[in-house]
Amino acid sequence: MLFTPAPLLLVSPETSKAYDIALWLGLGGGTFQMCLDAGDAASYSGTGQSWSDRATDMHFQRGTSSGGDAADPTFNGSAGGLSSSEYWSFDGGDYFMRGNSTWMQNLHKDNALFTLMAWLYRVEAAAYSILGNMSGDAGGNIGCRWGPGGTGAVSFFQRNGSAQQTVYASTATAPHAAWTFAALSMNEAGGAGASFMQIDDAVETFNGAYTSPTASNASFDMNIGARGNGSSPLASGSRMAMVLAWTTALSQAQVESFHALTRGRFGV
Numbered sequence: 001m002l003f004t005p006a007p008l009l010l011v012s013p014e015t016s017k018a019y020d021i022a023l024w025l026g027l028g029g030g031t032f033q034m035c036l037d038a039g040d041a042a043s044y045s046g047t048g049q050s051w052s053d054r055a056t057d058m059h060f061q062r063g064t065s066s067g068g069d070a071a072d073p074t075f076n077g078s079a080g081g082l083s084s085s086e087y088w089s090f091d092g093g094d095y096f097m098r099g100n101s102t103w104m105q106n107l108h109k110d111n112a113l114f115t116l117m118a119w120l121y122r123v124e125a126a127a128y129s130i131l132g133n134m135s136g137d138a139g140g141n142i143g144c145r146w147g148p149g150g151t152g153a154v155s156f157f158q159r160n161g162s163a164q165q166t167v168y169a170s171t172a173t174a175p176h177a178a179w180t181f182a183a184l185s186m187n188e189a190g191g192a193g194a195s196f197m198q199i200d201d202a203v204e205t206f207n208g209a210y211t212s213p214t215a216s217n218a219s220f221d222m223n224i225g226a227r228g229n230g231s232s233p234l235a236s237g238s239r240m241a242m243v244l245a246w247t248t249a250l251s252q253a254q255v256e257s258f259h260a261l262t263r264g265r266f267g268v
Helices: 018-024 252-266
Strands: 032-037 060-062 074-076 087-089 096-098 113-122 142-148 153-160 164-173 178-187 195-199 202-206 222-224 239-246
Touching: 018 032, 018 239, 018 252, 113 252, 153 178, 153 195, 164 195, 164 202, 178 252, 195 252, 239 252
Parallel strands: none
Antiparallel strands: 032 239, 060 096, 074 087, 087 239, 096 222, 113 178, 113 239, 142 153, 153 164, 178 195, 195 202
16 A cells, blocks of 8 residues: 655644644545634635635635625734734624535534534633534524533534533633633544543543434524524634534544644644
8 A cells, every 4th residue: 555645844733724734634535624724824815705614615704794794703913824813803793604514414413423623712701602503592493503601611512403402511611811722523323432522631532422313404504603693602802713624523633633733823
């Protein structure tokens, strides 16, 4: 079998783009579904109404329309700067949105298999979502959401149209006023210990089995910075720098390798 070397990085991995780091670690290919990086000039050029995806061109729209509006997150820093100064900031009513692709529709369904990662900056004790497509917690909504709650514990929820399940809530917490790495590797059918959540250096395994999952699609478009349908947007002063997704349950070693090679950019 021929050995295929990792792609050559022209600079240190610690100061490279999220997309290049993922390829360097061998995490590219067909399961790599989303790579949003505020510091990557190809992900955001400094103008326009989208946060551009490097993995499969699934771009997210700023705010509620293709034109500027009050729900637009604000870009900070210099496109291509690749430092902790490059991020999107939120004012308490901002979020990104796009229609659900197939993998997004499968996050809340039976046999879900995926990994999510993000670098975020949490500013207050309020519940909000890194991403979601189910909107509120009550009623007949369907979908999922992932993000820190009021205590800082990071939780993943799924709704089947009649009930909400807290699939897992982390013991480790995302701190206030600091950059945090969060990751969720989900193998819904894998049983005990097959899924895990990582918050900075803390890794917690769990059984990710869903309770009565539905085969129906999510109720709302996917949001970044809200639960879906613009519900419960990120608190004012919150920041988001990276959001990535795979349609496979990455291993603890793979997730930690990505964490290790991106944390220097955020000074942690």
